[in-house]
Amino acid sequence: MSELRGACIIGQSGGPTAVINASALGVIRTALDTECITRVLGAAHGIKGVLDDRLYDMNQEDAAELELLKYTPSSALGSCRYKLADPDKDDTDYKRILEIFRKYDVRYFFYNGGNDSMDTCNKISKYMQKAGYECRIMGVPKTIDNDLNGTDHCPGFGSAAKFIATTCMEVHRDAHVYDTGMVTIIEIMGRHAGWLAGSAALATWAGYGPDLIYLPETDFDLTDFLDDVHRVYDKTGKCMVAVSEGIHRADGTFISEAKTSATDGFGHAQLGGLAAMLADAVKLETGAKVRGIELSLLQRCGSHTASKTDIDEAFLAGKAAVEAAVSGITDKMVAFRCTREGGYTCQTSLEPLEIVANAEKKVPREWINAVGNGVEQPFIDYVLPLIQGEPDAPRTNSLPRFAKLKKVLAH
Known part of the structure; x- marks a missing residue:
């Protein structure tokens, strides 16, 4: 030419x-x-x-x-x-x-x-x-x-994944200081694909991370979630959760849909407030001290x-x-x-x-555990070189x- x-x-x-x-x-x-x-x-x-x-x-x-x-x-x-x-x-x-x-x-x-x-x-x-x-x-x-x-x-993904994993490790250290019980829920970006929330598993792999991780590739059931939290909390007195903002019910509706107030220029719903919503549900169910954390914009540009x-x-x-x-x-x-x-x-x-x-490319289902509350080793092997x-x-x-x-x- x-x-x-x-x-x-x-x-x-x-x-x-x-x-x-x-x-x-x-x-x-x-x-x-x-x-x-x-x-x-x-x-x-x-x-x-x-x-x-x-x-x-x-x-x-x-x-x-x-x-x-x-x-x-x-x-x-x-x-x-x-x-x-x-x-x-x-x-x-x-x-x-x-x-x-x-x-x-x-x-x-x-x-x-x-x-x-x-x-x-x-x-x-x-x-x-x-x-x-x-x-x-x-x-x-x-x-x-x-x-x-x-x-x-x-x-962009590798750096965001590194920020999320690092932040989760730091939050884990903070959340385990006191001898009193506490549940910590961290909301991570990801509307339909759970790559970012899944990256929190790097922190768990390193020894200081979430006990439970929920991605939008699987349906989310609030009752099952509360049972998961109960199980971990009753055993250790602590529970740390990483959750994608885009988790949804079996009918496809977002769990945080009630908090949706606007859309972006492409018509996508702006999600948010999920961590606080789930924190309220856990507190009501367990009576435990619960902290909801939304990483929000911080995870995008953490240079x-x-x-x-x-x-x-x-x-x-x-x-x-x-x-x-x-x-x-x-x-x-x-x-x-x-x-x-x-x-x-x-x-x-x-x-x-x-x-x-x-x-949209999603996280392969086989990289998520059978019950949908964590990721498997192939996910770690995929992300680790990128950070x-x-x-x-x-x-x-x-x-x-x-x-x-x-x-x-x-x-």
């Missing part, structure tokens, strides 16, 4: 992570060093920045500050939750995107996000092909939920416990996206292919956007030194 010269846009979308900017750096640094990419533009708040013509000229950034993106959590360019309409029903946004692409001679588009972001990527790619505008479009994976289809795991493996792989995903696009490939998402037997190895591959968009390594992150006065971008608007 002949060389395609033109500008590129990198955008970030969806929930932030501890390593999403490492992927952005992988794209930006590789694109800046690629001769056929004439200009590197960063979209302010994802696809909304394209629609609003708010694009940052990444060529104007200081190289040293860009390098700090590797250790800077959250989305440095800004994120969004914006769902593009079906272009066959309403192509208004797509016409505007094409207008902006033509204005800046954009021939490469990289979108860094999760399930819904890959849907956005897929729709834009198909529209550009239909419009006859040559633009190579690549998805760069990101999600702490680890639920993207077609890849062994997702950048102080980031996995070096996660950072390095996130950067690799961004780099691979640019290299693939320049070589003539389009309409793909970068994925990981990994081996764990005889040592951990990870390589990139490419998957069609349509098999990734709006599909390895301590990044040499820069600090000033013992506090993190994050990137400070100029964010010069392109004209």
Whole structure:
């Protein structure tokens, strides 16, 4: 395929992570060093920045500050939750995107996000092909939920898993200080997939973690849950529980549904308050001292416990996206292919956007114990390599030194 010269846009979308900017750096640094990419533009708040013509000229950034993106959590360019309409029903946004692409001679588009972001990527790619505008479009994976289809795991998950496991170990130590009884319930993110809540099992594997773990891959029964807690508490005088926010009844309704008050930009219910709800039920049933803890946003951007493996792989995903696009490939998402037997190895591959968009990868049922209140060893074996390594992150006065971008608007 002949060389395609033109500008590129990198955008970030969806929930932030501890390593999403490492992927952005992988794209930006590789694109800046690629001769056929004439200009590197960063979209302010994802696809909304394209629609609003708010694009940052990444060529104007200081190289040293860009390098700090590797250790800077959250989305440095800004994120969004914006769902593009079906272009066959309403192509208004797509016409505007094409207008902006033509204005800046954009021939490469990289979108860094999760399930819904890959849907956005897929729709834009198909529209550009239909419009006859040559633009190579690549998805760069990101999600702490680890639920993207077609890849062994997702950048962001390893660091979130490490934060969750570390926090559970610390909470376990705190909860076992006194000689009085106590039940501790920790609510962890994960709407339909239990990868994050399952990661609490790393703490148990290390000797200081939950006695019970509940994932949304199995139905949740309150009576069985209370029986489980009773059994552990009566035996030891303590009980620690990790629970996914997305646990549901046999009919599919969320246990925390009564606390649902809003939806995000993609129509997904915003869950929360589950730990407090279950704590009330346990207290009423047992009379024990009960503490409900919701990790909430803390688990997304905990760069102080980031996995070096996660950072390095996130950067690799961004780099691979640019290299693939320049070589003539389009309409793909970068994925990981990994081996764990005889040592951990990870390589990139490419998957069609349509098999990734709006599909969710769940924890295999055989990795969850028969009664649904814990995980089996294969889950530990899967996650453990992903949390390895301590990044040499820069600090000033013992506090993190994050990137400070100029964010010069392109004209």
